Amino acid sequence: MRVVIVGAGEVGSTIAESLAKSHDVVVIDIDSDRVESLTYSLDVLPIEGDGSDIDTLEEADVADADLFIASTDDDETNIVACGAANVVSDAFTIARVKSPKYLQAWQRARGAFGVDFMVCSDLLTAEAIVGLAGLPTAQDVDTFADGLVQMTEFEIPAESPVADQTVAEADRFDSLTFAAIIRDDHVVIPRGDTRLTAGDEVIAIGSPDSIRAFSSEIAPEEQGPEDVVIVGGGEIGYQTARLLEERGFSPRLIEQDEERARWLAEKLPNTTVLNSDATDQELLERENVGMADVVVAALENDQQNLLATLLAKRKGTDRAITVVNTGDFAELFEAVGVDVAVSPRKATAEEITRFTRARRAENVSIIEGDKAEVLELEVDPDSVLVDRSIRDVAADIPEGVVIGAITRGDEHITPRGDTIVREGDHVVVFVDTEVLSEVTEKL
Amino acid sequence: MSFAGELRVDWATSLSLVGTVLKALTVPLVGTALVALWYREPLAPFLATAVLTLAAGVALERLDRDDLGIREGFLMVALTWLAIAVVGAVPFLIASEGNLATPVNALFESTSGVTTTGATVVENFDAHGRSIHLWRSLLQWMGGLGILVIAVAVLSQLSIGGAQLMETESQTQDVNKLTPSIEATARLLGWLYAGLTGLMVATWLALGAVGLGPEVTLYDAVAHAFTAVSTAGFSPRAESLGAFSPAVQWATIPFMFLGATNFVLLYHLTRGNLSRLVDSDEFRFYLAVVLGLTGLTAGFLVASDQFTRIEQVARHSLFQVVSILTTTGYATVDFVDWSPAAKHMLFLAMFSGGMAGSTTCSIKTLRWLVVVKSFRRDLFREVHPDAIRPVRLSGQVVDEEVVRDVYAYVLLSGIIFVLLTVFVVTDAARVGNGIGEFEAMGASAATFLNVGPAFGDAGPYGSYVGFPWTTKAAFILLMWIGRIEIIPVLVLLTPAFWRS
Numbered sequence: 001m002r003v004v005i006v007g008a009g010e011v012g013s014t015i016a017e018s019l020a021k022s023h024d025v026v027v028i029d030i031d032s033d034r035v036e037s038l039t040y041s042l043d044v045l046p047i048e049g050d051g052s053d054i055d056t057l058e059e060a061d062v063a064d065a066d067l068f069i070a071s072t073d074d075d076e077t078n079i080v081a082c083g084a085a086n087v088v089s090d091a092f093t094i095a096r097v098k099s100p101k102y103l104q105a106w107q108r109a110r111g112a113f114g115v116d117f118m119v120c121s122d123l124l125t126a127e128a129i130v131g132l133a134g135l136p137t138a139q140d141v142d143t144f145a146d147g148l149v150q151m152t153e154f155e156i157p158a159e160s161p162v163a164d165q166t167v168a169e170a171d172r173f174d175s176l177t178f179a180a181i182i183r184d185d186h187v188v189i190p191r192g193d194t195r196l197t198a199g200d201e202v203i204a205i206g207s208p209d210s211i212r213a214f215s216s217e218i219a220p221e222e223q224g225p226e227d228v229v230i231v232g233g234g235e236i237g238y239q240t241a242r243l244l245e246e247r248g249f250s251p252r253l254i255e256q257d258e259e260r261a262r263w264l265a266e267k268l269p270n271t272t273v274l275n276s277d278a279t280d281q282e283l284l285e286r287e288n289v290g291m292a293d294v295v296v297a298a299l300e301n302d303q304q305n306l307l308a309t310l311l312a313k314r315k316g317t318d319r320a321i322t323v324v325n326t327g328d329f330a331e332l333f334e335a336v337g338v339d340v341a342v343s344p345r346k347a348t349a350e351e352i353t354r355f356t357r358a359r360r361a362e363n364v365s366i367i368e369g370d371k372a373e374v375l376e377l378e379v380d381p382d383s384v385l386v387d388r389s390i391r392d393v394a395a396d397i398p399e400g401v402v403i404g405a406i407t408r409g410d411e412h413i414t415p416r417g418d419t420i421v422r423e424g425d426h427v428v429v430f431v432d433t434e435v436l437s438e439v440t441e442k443l
Numbered sequence: 444m445s446f447a448g449e450l451r452v453d454w455a456t457s458l459s460l461v462g463t464v465l466k467a468l469t470v471p472l473v474g475t476a477l478v479a480l481w482y483r484e485p486l487a488p489f490l491a492t493a494v495l496t497l498a499a500g501v502a503l504e505r506l507d508r509d510d511l512g513i514r515e516g517f518l519m520v521a522l523t524w525l526a527i528a529v530v531g532a533v534p535f536l537i538a539s540e541g542n543l544a545t546p547v548n549a550l551f552e553s554t555s556g557v558t559t560t561g562a563t564v565v566e567n568f569d570a571h572g573r574s575i576h577l578w579r580s581l582l583q584w585m586g587g588l589g590i591l592v593i594a595v596a597v598l599s600q601l602s603i604g605g606a607q608l609m610e611t612e613s614q615t616q617d618v619n620k621l622t623p624s625i626e627a628t629a630r631l632l633g634w635l636y637a638g639l640t641g642l643m644v645a646t647w648l649a650l651g652a653v654g655l656g657p658e659v660t661l662y663d664a665v666a667h668a669f670t671a672v673s674t675a676g677f678s679p680r681a682e683s684l685g686a687f688s689p690a691v692q693w694a695t696i697p698f699m700f701l702g703a704t705n706f707v708l709l710y711h712l713t714r715g716n717l718s719r720l721v722d723s724d725e726f727r728f729y730l731a732v733v734l735g736l737t738g739l740t741a742g743f744l745v746a747s748d749q750f751t752r753i754e755q756v757a758r759h760s761l762f763q764v765v766s767i768l769t770t771t772g773y774a775t776v777d778f779v780d781w782s783p784a785a786k787h788m789l790f791l792a793m794f795s796g797g798m799a800g801s802t803t804c805s806i807k808t809l810r811w812l813v814v815v816k817s818f819r820r821d822l823f824r825e826v827h828p829d830a831i832r833p834v835r836l837s838g839q840v841v842d843e844e845v846v847r848d849v850y851a852y853v854l855l856s857g858i859i860f861v862l863l864t865v866f867v868v869t870d871a872a873r874v875g876n877g878i879g880e881f882e883a884m885g886a887s888a889a890t891f892l893n894v895g896p897a898f899g900d901a902g903p904y905g906s907y908v909g910f911p912w913t914t915k916a917a918f919i920l921l922m923w924i925g926r927i928e929i930i931p932v933l934v935l936l937t938p939a940f941w942r943s
Binding site (some may be wrong): 276 | 827829838
């Protein structure tokens with residue numbers, strides 16, 4: 001597949017990196033330094049120029065491209081680039097935007113602006129934050145089969161009652177499957193007698209209810225959050241509050257700029273908007289931020305985010321989720337006390353990469369960078385699964401594969417040894433990257 | 444017409460527009476004359492007035508007319524109501540029957556009519572002809588939705604700033620335009636108003652036809668429909684609605700209630716859109732106030748053993764509360780005889796009023812709701828001083844300026860009410876007629892808030908005729924101020940209005 005990527009920033013480079021191994025990748029960027037650095041670091045064809053300029057696109061041979069991804073930091077440029085690419089080629093176009101306003105217009109008429117798929121970073125980030133905020137100890141959350149199935153990555157805390165139990169002991173939920181354990185960067189496929197230890201990251205697949213129940217099993221002292229405080233009323237903070245309101249929460253949002261705070265207060269009927277500085281200790285005392293179940297730091301500036309989070313943690317907040325604009329800081333933040341660092345750029349890159357793969361699956365979630373994937377597949381007549389029990393199929397599929405959930409229509413079926421899979425079912429499977437291509441052929 | 448340099452208000456334009464309205468007023472006058480002809484009553488009161496009004500209207504209309512500015516709009520609103528009140532009084536004077544024969548009484552009755560107050564100086568109802576009673580009712584019907592809406596339709600044909608008038612008429616942003624054209628909106632509201640009136644006539648006649656309202660005649664049905672839908676309250680019967688059967692009384696309650704419901708919401712209702720009504724914070728609040736006050740009143744009536752049957756308690760308490768709260772002012776019984784507790788419930792209801800954007804007067808539920816919500820917000824901010832929390836109505840953010848205006852309005856209304864009460868008491872003492880504080884408060888509220896009947900002599904089966912002429916003059920002024928919602932009048936009184 002020939003892929004043309006416009007923009008060699010964090011998002012563009014991350015996508016280029018993950019696609020370069022198996023595809024012909026062309027990267028266009030207006031900045032000569034970035035173009036040059038790509039030449040040395042990745043096996044791609046870098047082109048210096050404006051991605052919305054038709055001449056540049058022709059130079060990149062867009063006419064022959066299968067996939068066109070516009071991922072610069074500028075919404076309008078990305079949309080115009082897709083529109084221009086649409087004129088000279090039949091490539092599938094993907095645009096990255098930050099503002100949800102473009103997404104809203106695009107969702108009304110898919111294909112509008114010449115964009116075939118649109119990824120909204122700010123909304124994506126807000127959705128990730130809201131998913132994480134709802135599940136204590138969760139590091140990653142994804143939904144499949146129209147929300148019937150959830151995939152969650154949990155880290156097992158040292159004091160967890162589940163630590164040192166075997167999988168058979170910990171698994172007391174009907175509609176939940178332990179798909180995998182990531183231990184010391186290795187994927188372990190759990191058996192009944194596999195022992196869970198503190199620090200393990202467990203990939204669980206199941207119904208949202210059982211996932212929530214398991215989440216409180218892992219960390220019983222951290223019940224589902226009630227009190228959420230959001231710091232920073234930028235687009236991500238606003239969208240986070242809006243999504244939380246949709247789920248019945250009444251969050252608090254701290255915004256320093258008075259005019260913006262007033263705007264937010266008008267837009268968010270169930271949010272208490274506080275016009276103040278989140279690093280003001282007196283405010284944190286007065287508003288009892290320490291009592292909050294979750295604090296989300298969504299300011300523009302990474303350092304301020306870190307400061308605000310650490311202050312809140314010091315006051316006693318259970319859980320802190322922080323937006324990190326520079327993806328490389330994520331690990332550092334998590335090392336100094338932030339519970340989960342969410343990078344909008346990484347989330348966007350992952351979503352776009354995921355989309356390039358999802359064209360053979362219904363939906364894909366990428367685990368721990370690239371160690372494994374969780375795929376949602378519709379069972380077709382050629383699949384090895386059709387009309388056989390899972391126990392029988394086990395011999396035909398390689399190690400490193402776990403069937404996590406099955407949905408038939410609106411019904412959620414927990415896969416056990418004697419479950420029979422039918423044509424048309426949706427299966428959510430965990431697959432180790434090493435056996436990925438073999439497995440997707442068979443299923 | 445020209446004025447000294449510093450007076451930038453264009454009187455000529457305002458008066459010229461008033462002239463247009465006066466000209467239009469000949470139509471209802473001639474209509475009433477036809478009714479007089481039917482009943483073989485004198486035609487002179489109406490025809491002579493029609494000629495005078497037409498002459499005045501034509502003369503005024505010939506004044507130089509320029510574009511309507513905001514000042515001219517205010518002035519025109521205030522003058523129009525005044526002019527119609529004056530014209531409305533002329534037939535009473537010419538007919539020269541009963542208490543209406545003196546200038547002050549005639550003007551009082553006419554102002555009370557056109558401002559949809561319903562306070563009357565008529566004591567002997569039989570002394571007046573049917574055409575005179577119908578003219579009283581018709582004045583109220585015209586005053587109901589605001590002659591201004593009619594005027595707007597006329598004026599907009601002259602392509603002069605109708606939208607400004609609409610804003611002036613309804614201070615509280617609630618008369619949303621239903622169509623891009625102001626004229627079409629005015630016509631739509633007019634049809635709705637006429638339709639509601641027609642529905643009430645039909646309802647009464649139907650009750651009469653099936654024997655549930657044996658006393659109902661076509662004349663009664665029309666005269667009462669004019670004054671119920673306009674939440675105004677004049678009745679050609681001395682006992683008001685007490686002269687009709689319980690079925691007729693029950694059937695009248697919804698019309699008073701709907702007359703005091705926002706017409707824009709009613710319009711959506713006619714389109715089968717019930718949700719707009721149900722989702723309206725103000726409508727739910729209005730309904731809650733009506734039911735709450737009715738419940739309390741009924742409780743007090745039961746406690747004081749006023750009525751024997753539960754149906755009577757329910758009917759009289761609901762009827763009186765709806766009637767007073769919507770500022771209609773009909774009565775089914777002489778509530779002057781009720782226990783003090785029950786009477787005080789009605790007194791409280793006077794200060795409520797119905798919804799904004801309806802024919803009702805008084806403070807209006809919209810303002811009270813804003814006050815309640817902003818007060819709740821203030822309490823919240825005591826706990827969270829950094830919080831920014833806009834006041835919302837049906838999910839829509841209310842401008843802080845509007846919140847301030849509402850507070851100013853409620854405060855001003857309170858002050859005017861107190862001053863008027865003081866004046867009523869002192870003026871009565873001056874002429875040697877003692878009046879109780881509660882009666883004075885009732886009469887002040889009933890006139891200034893355009894409710895109509897009060898307590899004591901000014902009760903639903905009494906009249907305002909016994910007040911000194913000075914008090915009556917004050918009432919006339921304040922009914923006028925109350926109907927045009929104080930602010931335009933106060934604006935007229937500020938020096939800034941008159942300077943550039």
